[in-house]
Amino acid sequence: MPREIAYNWLDRPAELSAQEALFVVRLQANEDAAYDELVRTYNASIYHVAFRMLGDAAEASDVVQEIFLKVFRNIKGFKGEAALKTWIFKIAFSEILNRLRWWKRRHRFATVSLDERPNGVPTSETVPDTGPTPEEILQCKEREGAIQQALGRLSHEHRSIIVLRDIEGFSYNEIADVLGISMGTVKSRIARARADLKKSLMRYLSVQHL
Amino acid sequence: MRTMDCSSAQKLMSVFIDSMVSPAEAERLEVHVALCRPCHRQLQSYKSMRSLLASMERPVVPEDMVLETRVRLSQERNKNFLVRFENRLNYVLRPVVVPALFGVSLTMLFFGVLLGSLASGSTVLAQSQWSDEPVFGLYKPVHTTDPTMMAFASSDKQDLDEPLTIETHVGEEGRVIDYEVLSGPPSPEVSGWIRETLSLAQFTPATAFGRPVESKIILSFVAVRN
Numbered sequence: 001m002p003r004e005i006a007y008n009w010l011d012r013p014a015e016l017s018a019q020e021a022l023f024v025v026r027l028q029a030n031e032d033a034a035y036d037e038l039v040r041t042y043n044a045s046i047y048h049v050a051f052r053m054l055g056d057a058a059e060a061s062d063v064v065q066e067i068f069l070k071v072f073r074n075i076k077g078f079k080g081e082a083a084l085k086t087w088i089f090k091i092a093f094s095e096i097l098n099r100l101r102w103w104k105r106r107h108r109f110a111t112v113s114l115d116e117r118p119n120g121v122p123t124s125e126t127v128p129d130t131g132p133t134p135e136e137i138l139q140c141k142e143r144e145g146a147i148q149q150a151l152g153r154l155s156h157e158h159r160s161i162i163v164l165r166d167i168e169g170f171s172y173n174e175i176a177d178v179l180g181i182s183m184g185t186v187k188s189r190i191a192r193a194r195a196d197l198k199k200s201l202m203r204y205l206s207v208q209h210l
Numbered sequence: 211m212r213t214m215d216c217s218s219a220q221k222l223m224s225v226f227i228d229s230m231v232s233p234a235e236a237e238r239l240e241v242h243v244a245l246c247r248p249c250h251r252q253l254q255s256y257k258s259m260r261s262l263l264a265s266m267e268r269p270v271v272p273e274d275m276v277l278e279t280r281v282r283l284s285q286e287r288n289k290n291f292l293v294r295f296e297n298r299l300n301y302v303l304r305p306v307v308v309p310a311l312f313g314v315s316l317t318m319l320f321f322g323v324l325l326g327s328l329a330s331g332s333t334v335l336a337q338s339q340w341s342d343e344p345v346f347g348l349y350k351p352v353h354t355t356d357p358t359m360m361a362f363a364s365s366d367k368q369d370l371d372e373p374l375t376i377e378t379h380v381g382e383e384g385r386v387i388d389y390e391v392l393s394g395p396p397s398p399e400v401s402g403w404i405r406e407t408l409s410l411a412q413f414t415p416a417t418a419f420g421r422p423v424e425s426k427i428i429l430s431f432v433a434v435r436n
Contacts, residue, residue: 061272206258
């Protein structure tokens with residue numbers, strides 16, 4: 001189901017709310033319930049980003065655990081200059097990009113099987129009795145696979161910005177904070193990344209003529 | 211209003227679909243794409259791609275990942291907790307150790323002085339020292355638990371201004387055969403007192419291989435006053 005992505009040209013930077021500040025204090029106090037809440041709140045979005053960036057369910061799963069450990073190890077140093085979400089994703093992207101660089105050094109390339117669902121479970125085992133027809137499911141899987149492959153062909157920089165903006169719906173300011181780049185760089189990089197990606201996905205794009 | 215060329219329009223399209231252009235720029239772009247077919251198609255493809263990406267299925271989070279994350283996080287937090295507890299303990303104890311030791315020493319000293327002051331009169335303590343006979347295997351040196359010596363030790367009649375040391379020669383029967391005052395007050399009163407006491411004293415003689423033998427013992431007497 002398509003997600004709502006907020007678009008606002010003013011794009012105010014996200015700040016730490018009072019509620020979030022309290023939550024950070026609880027994390028810094030090493031409170032059990034706070035860490036449960038942290039995992040519950042962020043595990044899906046971090047996993048999603050990791051999966052889209054790495055293209056591999058097992059690797060994504062592994063890196064998510066590392067990210068949470070890093071969040072725990074560094075939470076004392078969180079001063080609240082940005083929203084907690086931005087800070088967490090900054091750690092997440094640092095970890096994910098490190099892993100991608102590690103892969104690159106070993107000339108390993110991720111491949112996505114069209115027979116697999118994004119969570120790694122073969123499609124044949126998960127097709128429900130009702131709902132979309134097998135053809136529709138196949139088309140959907142093919143499209144998803146094509147997008148994932150197109151993402152995989154992008155540079156790490158372009159892939160990061162597409163995942164953050166067009167898949168996760170981060171604002172330009174949040175992207176600037178997460179990737180540690182200026183707003184101007186965010187705008188130019190996202191334009192170049194979209195232009196690159198568009199070439200690979202042309203057959204899936206519907207264009208209405210004047 | 212100034213018109214926009216295709217190159218400028220295409221540069222603006224990415225930020226336009228994110229509503230990150232000013233209202234004036236947005237209006238100029240809209241006017242341009244309404245008149246320019248290639249730019250219109252270009253803008254449509256950008257919008258379509260954004261919808262395509264936003265419609266991607268979110269991968270289901272593996273249940274074991276959530277569980278493993280919780281477990282690893284818990285292990286890390288507990289590990290850290292132990293380290294932190296140890297550090298905190300050190301941090302708390304370190305400044306306390308020196309004053310605590312000082313306090314204990316002071317208390318012991320205080321009780322020592324207090325107990326000393328509670329004792330009445332002068333007390334003479336006898337301390338036996340092993341003679342310089344060889345100590346080996348089956349040799350047992352001379353010693354005493356004679357009450358005479360205790361009576362002698364607790365006597366407050368003698369005025370010992372300086373420690374008294376006597377080398378005593380003890381026979382096989384445990385009686386004093388001979389003695390020599392090594393140091394002590396030279397008064398006749400003390401000499402008489404030594405003679406009287408040692409003539410009555412009974413020692414357990416030294417033994418070598420189970421048989422009593424002659425031996426020497428050094429006796430020291432020190433006056434403790436309050």
